[in-house]
Amino acid sequence: MQVPVGVEVYAHVARSLLFDGRTLTLVDLAPSTIWSSSTPSSTLGYLPTGAFLDQWVQRAQRLTRPGEYHVAGTLSLLDPDASLAGDAVLTLGNPRVTAAGLTYDADVRQGLVPERSGACVLFVEWATVGTLNDGTGPPHRDSARSQHESKPGDDRGNPVRPGPAG
Numbered sequence: 001m002q003v004p005v006g007v008e009v010y011a012h013v014a015r016s017l018l019f020d021g022r023t024l025t026l027v028d029l030a031p032s033t034i035w036s037s038s039t040p041s042s043t044l045g046y047l048p049t050g051a052f053l054d055q056w057v058q059r060a061q062r063l064t065r066p067g068e069y070h071v072a073g074t075l076s077l078l079d080p081d082a083s084l085a086g087d088a089v090l091t092l093g094n095p096r097v098t099a100a101g102l103t104y105d106a107d108v109r110q111g112l113v114p115e116r117s118g119a120c121v122l123f124v125e126w127a128t129v130g131t132l133n134d135g136t137g138p139p140h141r142d143s144a145r146s147q148h149e150s151k152p153g154d155d156r157g158n159p160v161r162p163g164p165a166g
Contacts, residue, residue: 008037010052010124012102017075017120019113024075024090024106025098026122049102056095059126069093072125073106079118088113092124 015028033052036044047055060069070093077087088111092104104122106113 006038006127008035008126010035010126012049012122012124014101014120014122015118016079017113017117018100019106019115022105023103024092024113024122025100025103026120027101029102053095053097071127073104074123074125075111075113076121076123077114077117078120082114082117086111092122 011034012026013030013034014026018025018027029049031049032046033049034044034046036042056069063069070091073090073092075088075090089109090104090113091107091109094105096103
């Protein structure tokens with residue numbers, strides 16, 4: 001997935017999902033949410049899913065009322081038994097922790113979402129420029145442990161130095 005300029009993408013990974021036509025619940029969600037941004041440079045990191053929810057509420061309060069804040073999402077099914085063709089595009093709002101997992105109000109804009117499915121990834125897109133430019137980013141943006149610039153380096157972020165020509 002390519003992250004457009006001015007957009008942050010957050011990825012929730014879950015063991016399964018439930019969908020009743022109005023709400024999408026990610027069941028057995030990974031404890032961390034992965035994010036990627038192309039502004040100001042390409043970055044990749046993670047944050048606890050609880051911090052993602054806190055950030056959602058903070059943005060919603062600055063931009064509109066929390067229950068009225070909606071973003072685009074793309075649902076990718078990883079379950080080999082899923083017989084759907086392609087990803088589903090959704091409008092997401094009102095994320096909350098429920099007994100079953102992390103639940104969003106969801107409106108399907110394109111594609112199909114089954115009532116139940118196995119493993120999935122939900123990509124949540126937040127605009128960071130234009131009408132939603134509130135100047136915020138992930139709360140951990142200055143943390144070297146959770147941010148990885150897209151510069152040449154080894155798997156620990158250390159610069160790769162060219163070896164002798166041979």
